[in-house]
Amino acid sequence: MTQARLMDGTATARRIVEETARKAAGVTERTGTAPCLATVLVGEDPASVTYVRMKQNRCREAGIESRHVALPASTSTEELVGTLRELSADPGVHGILLQHPVGDHVDERAAFEAIAPEKDVDGVTFASFATMSFGLPGFVSCTPGGIMRLLDEYGVDPAGKRAVVVGRSAILGKPAGMLLLARDATVTYCHSRTRDLSAAVREADIVVAAVGRPRLIRGQDIKPGAVVVDAGYNAGNVGDVDFDSAVERAALITPVPGGVGPMTIATLLEQTVTAAARQLGV
Ligand SMILES: Nc1nc2c(c(=O)[nH]1)N[C@@H](CN(C=O)c1ccc(C(=O)N[C@@H](CCC(=O)O)C(=O)O)cc1)CN2
Numbered sequence: 001m002t003q004a005r006l007m008d009g010t011a012t013a014r015r016i017v018e019e020t021a022r023k024a025a026g027v028t029e030r031t032g033t034a035p036c037l038a039t040v041l042v043g044e045d046p047a048s049v050t051y052v053r054m055k056q057n058r059c060r061e062a063g064i065e066s067r068h069v070a071l072p073a074s075t076s077t078e079e080l081v082g083t084l085r086e087l088s089a090d091p092g093v094h095g096i097l098l099q100h101p102v103g104d105h106v107d108e109r110a111a112f113e114a115i116a117p118e119k120d121v122d123g124v125t126f127a128s129f130a131t132m133s134f135g136l137p138g139f140v141s142c143t144p145g146g147i148m149r150l151l152d153e154y155g156v157d158p159a160g161k162r163a164v165v166v167g168r169s170a171i172l173g174k175p176a177g178m179l180l181l182a183r184d185a186t187v188t189y190c191h192s193r194t195r196d197l198s199a200a201v202r203e204a205d206i207v208v209a210a211v212g213r214p215r216l217i218r219g220q221d222i223k224p225g226a227v228v229v230d231a232g233y234n235a236g237n238v239g240d241v242d243f244d245s246a247v248e249r250a251a252l253i254t255p256v257p258g259g260v261g262p263m264t265i266a267t268l269l270e271q272t273v274t275a276a277a278r279q280l281g282v
Pocket residue numbers: 050051052054097098099100101122142143171233237256257258259260261262263264265
């Protein structure tokens with residue numbers, strides 16, 4: 001059996017960022033205002049600091065302004081909600097990103113819901129989940145949106161395929177399954193209470209691993225010829241899929257790093273420019 005073809009998220013994301021930069025320049029030229037993304041980080045978790053910095057760097061490359069709000073780890077739900085409401089009301093801010101996770105003492109859902117839907121470029125609010133699920137115009141959760149784009153780039157049509165999503169988090173597993181369903185895949189969610197994970201994964205034409213458990217999905221569980229998307233972001237850039245064994249069975253596979261991660265940020269930038277264009281009336 002030949003090895004799987006790699007789905008190159010770095011190259012695809014670079015093309016999206018270049019296209020987004022052209023659109024951002026158009027918005028700036030026509031309105032005199034550059035698209036602006038506000039990033040909000042609670043605490044100093046090193047991985048989150050890195051992710052936010054990556055987002056700011058990509059924004060700079062694309063001609064998107066970024067405004068950063070760094071809050072101490074002790075920030076309460078009320079304080080965070082207050083900050084997000086202020087940014088939501090600020091006409092100079094077109095998109096808002098609250099970096100997840102925010103700390104166990106904070107009600108993250110309450111915080112996400114303080115983001116105005118028209119500025120929810122990270123696709124984390126109930127409103128965005130609803131529009132996404134019904135295939136209506138709105139913003140998608142960035143990693144699932146990036147996954148769908150990558151599948152399209154590599155000619156994978158989910159219609160009629162069995163898709164297994166391992167993980168059910170609000171910003172990753174759940175919306176990934178909804179987007180696959182919206183494209184007519186037959187979707188199964190697996191999670192910590194799933195009885196026989198290997199048996200479920202073995203049925204899948206498309207596997208989306210989004211559970212945050214390093215190398216949980218092994219090659220022996222992959223159906224020969226399946227499409228494997230590794231959305232795991234564990235310490236040390238280790239995915240949820242055991243790449244070395246999975247690459248021997250899959251037809252297409254995303255690497256970590258260089259797969260889904262860059263697509264997440266590209267989607268965020270793309271949606272920020274869309275939000276700015278709508279708010280500025282162009
Ligand atoms: N509000 C959000 N919080 C979080 C999200 C999100 O989409 N919205 N996703 C993850 C983390 N994340 C973005 O925030 C993210 C993780 C990884 C990457 C990435 O590009 N990784 C690179 C490797 C990075 C490195 O070299 O250090 C890769 O995979 O190639 C981007 C974004 C949790 N929080």
